[in-house]
Amino acid sequence: MWTYLAEPLSLTYPGVRTEEIGPWTEEGEKFRRLHIAFPDSIATLSTDQTIYVDSDGLIRRRDYSVEIAGNIPAAHYISGHQEVSGLVIPTTRMIYSRDENGRKITDPLVVSVRLENVAVS
Template sequence: MNTLAQKIIDAHGGLDAWKTFASLTAHLKQGGALWPLKGHGGKLDDTNVTVGLGNEWASHHPFGANGKVTLFRPDKVEIKDGTGRVLEELEMPRASFAGHTLETPWTELQLAYFAGIAMWTYFNMPFLLAAPGVASVQLPDWSENGETWQRLKVTFPKEIATHSTVQTLYVDADGLLKRHDYDVEIAGNTPGAHYISGYTTVSGIKFPTERRIFPRQPDGTSLPEPLVVSIDLSDIKLH
């Protein structure tokens, strides 16, 4: 890893501490224009998520009004009832998004896939910078709202299912995340600027509790509206 990647990991609690845990649970309150645009307004407004730390999997519960539960892995996504019975499943789910644009509606299984890759990525960042096959390189500093942030370009291997192969992290002088840019490949490569704040410390690891995602313009600046996704996190626990 380069020195900036190491600084960011250390600022969030350090890799050794992170590796002592296998999973994480949290409560989510979500909003924004994306969910109704994709045909699923309200379905994930108030839910819980469990993600693997390192191993890539995630589960949302409840998933909608009927108490359903999802299980996302890169090669398969499932929707189960409250007893664990599989109601629907989709193998190689990413292929199902071929030809999609931002406006293309999602099936419930596609929604479960998107929510899975998103929350797994967010909770495992920045410790993903130390994962096998992940490469990073420092970019020129970025000024925004009177602040100067260091930037790190991150390239993911194909084995990791995430928003896009190339992403950019922005961090403050202490190494804490301020912004996270990516292009949502499964939604027509839609560019997003994801703002990060409200840090709390859980078992020695620092986690942001407020996330706001806005459209990103070609010059890298973000638009103040629409609010694409909002995520408020509480009751974070490491296991």
């Protein structure tokens, strides 16, 4: 969970490389995309990832291949953003497999996480 909660701060870590790539449209919504290359010194599911940012500047999706599980392609959806003590924290995460065109495969839902009663002290 720490990795999830630390984004987008993790994008500022030394050695992290970012590059904006072409936009993406899904279910009528347009997203900006940012390719991220993490150095080996940062523990992550995948050293190469793509994040999708909505018109409000919120991270709404993250694509990666799960390196520790045979490079299974994942589409990780992020929602339920709430402001907590001045921080915007997403409270819902749903992870699906994705096809060769980058589209989510809706069945089965691979992982679902919902945070409740979030507090920062």
